[in-house]
Amino acid sequence: MTPVPGTAEEFTVHRPRLFGLAYRMLGSAEEAEDAVQDAYLRWSGADRAAIEHPGAWLARVVTNLCLNRLTSARAQREQYVGPWLPEPVFTQDGTLGPMESAEQRDAVSTALLVLLERLTPTERAVYVLREAFAYSHRDIAGVLDLSEANCRQSYRRAVQHVAAAHTRFESAVGRQRAFVESFVAAAREGDLAGLEKLLADDVTWWADGGGRVGAALRPIVGRDKVVRFVMNGVRRFAGGWSLSIVEVNGAPALVAQAARQLIAVASFELRDDGIGRVRVVTNPDKLAFAGRQFAVMSSWT
Numbered sequence: 001m002t003p004v005p006g007t008a009e010e011f012t013v014h015r016p017r018l019f020g021l022a023y024r025m026l027g028s029a030e031e032a033e034d035a036v037q038d039a040y041l042r043w044s045g046a047d048r049a050a051i052e053h054p055g056a057w058l059a060r061v062v063t064n065l066c067l068n069r070l071t072s073a074r075a076q077r078e079q080y081v082g083p084w085l086p087e088p089v090f091t092q093d094g095t096l097g098p099m100e101s102a103e104q105r106d107a108v109s110t111a112l113l114v115l116l117e118r119l120t121p122t123e124r125a126v127y128v129l130r131e132a133f134a135y136s137h138r139d140i141a142g143v144l145d146l147s148e149a150n151c152r153q154s155y156r157r158a159v160q161h162v163a164a165a166h167t168r169f170e171s172a173v174g175r176q177r178a179f180v181e182s183f184v185a186a187a188r189e190g191d192l193a194g195l196e197k198l199l200a201d202d203v204t205w206w207a208d209g210g211g212r213v214g215a216a217l218r219p220i221v222g223r224d225k226v227v228r229f230v231m232n233g234v235r236r237f238a239g240g241w242s243l244s245i246v247e248v249n250g251a252p253a254l255v256a257q258a259a260r261q262l263i264a265v266a267s268f269e270l271r272d273d274g275i276g277r278v279r280v281v282t283n284p285d286k287l288a289f290a291g292r293q294f295a296v297m298s299s300w301t
Contacts, residue, residue, distance in 0.1 A: 007044045014055055017133075018062045020096050024128045025066035026073070027086035027113045029289035035065045059133075060143045063125055070121040077117075081211030083219065085279050086113040087286045088265040090293045092247040105173075105250030107132050110267040110279050113249070115165055119158050126151055127158035176270050177252040180245050183268070183275065184254060187234050188243075192227060199223045200274040205230075210283035226278070246297075248290075260298065262291040 015036060022032035039061045043054075051057045077084050088110070091099055096108045106112060116124050125144060129135040137155070141148045179198060186194035205226045209215025220229050241256045241263060248255070254266040265287065269277035281287060 007048075008040075010054065011040050011043055011058070014058050016095075016097070017055070018058055021059060021128065021133065022062050022066055023089065023096065024108065024113070024116075024132055025063065025124060026069060027117065028286075029087045029089050030285075031069055031073075032066075033289070035062055035069060038065050056139075056142075059129075063129070063143050067121045067125060070124065081209075082215060082217040083206045083208050084117070085206060085208035085281050085286075086110055086249075088248045088253070088267065088281055088290045090246060090248055090290055090297065091250050093293070093297070095293070096250075099247070099250045108250045109269075110249050110251075111269050111277065112162070114279070115162050118161055118165075120154075122146075123154050123158040123161070126154040127162070130155055173252065176268070177245060179270055179275060180252045180254055180268055184243055184245070187230055190231065190234070192231070195227045195230060196223055198274055199226060200271055200276045203275055204277050206277070206279045208279070208281045208283050208286065210285065212284055213282050215280070215282050255294070257294070260295075262287050262294045265290060 018036050018039060019032055022035040023029055026032050026035070039058055042061055043058060046057075089095055089108075091108065097104065099105050099108075116127065119127060122144065126140055129140045129143065130137070135143070137148050137151045140146075140151045140155075144151065146154075182194070183198055185191070186198065201223055202221065203223055203226050205216070205220040207215035207220075216229070220226055237256075240258050242258070244255050244257070245252050246255050247253070248265055248267055251267065253268065254264075255262065256264040256266075264280055264282045266278055266280040268275050269279070
């Protein structure tokens with residue numbers, strides 16, 4: 001069917017919000033782009049006269065497309081090689097919306113996206129629509145074809161699951177960046193004592209290579225083990241990698257590149273007692289979207 005004139009232009013207005021919704025639902029920027037594109041195909045072939053509120057209609061379509069993808073993704077992730085982590089997204093360009101408050105940054109944090117994997121697809125949809133987009137339970141019920149009571153129950157369960165495992169530490173972006181800068185400096189200088197001071201006793205290092213590149217297949221737990229792992233990595237790769245600190249998923253992150261290609265993105269979860277979690281994505285497939293962002297950002301300089 002030939003798209004209605006003006007269809008693309010009107011859809012473009014809603015695209016950023018739809019991408020933000022799909023990414024929070026899926027934890028994958030590549031899959032989020034696919035879901036948004038599928039939504040556009042449905043939009044271009046729909047009876048526009050019957051669509052009273054385009055934004056709400058499109059949100060419903062994207063949400064249900066994501067629910068279908070989440071169902072199939074669960075089986076695929078059970079076969080995934082090593083830890084599964086969300087795809088990183090550079091957020092200083094507004095790709096995931098404004099990052100002006102701690103709540104906005106936390107809503108797209110790597111730590112929260114990891115926890116959302118524990119929810120059922122319906123719980124995740126309810127949580128994202130309510131927390132990130134301020135939908136009422138009545139509106140969520142309309143999106144998901146559920147009763148308002150069921151939506152409230154799903155939301156309570158989702159909040160309980162997230163709250164039980166997720167503590168949001170009120171930390172200024174400047175303090176977070178200072179920790180990452182100190183981490184990089186200590187690693188480059190081989191300052192073991194400096195690294196140890198930055199890390200919590202029970203710090204855990206997660207690496208997602210997806211079987212595509214070399215990466216630890218199990219979490220590395222404990223300050224001493226993480227320090228040794230970091231120093232071994234510095235000795236092996238520091239000479240060929242260029243490191244920089246860029247905002248990823250709402251927080252300062254460490255980015256490694258070689259020959260102007262994105263190689264790794266490390267996100268840090270900062271607690272009161274130091275760095276508690278480090279999550280590193282090296283799987284080239286998961287760096288594809290961020291790599292395109294990085295190429296654009298590099299062209300600015």
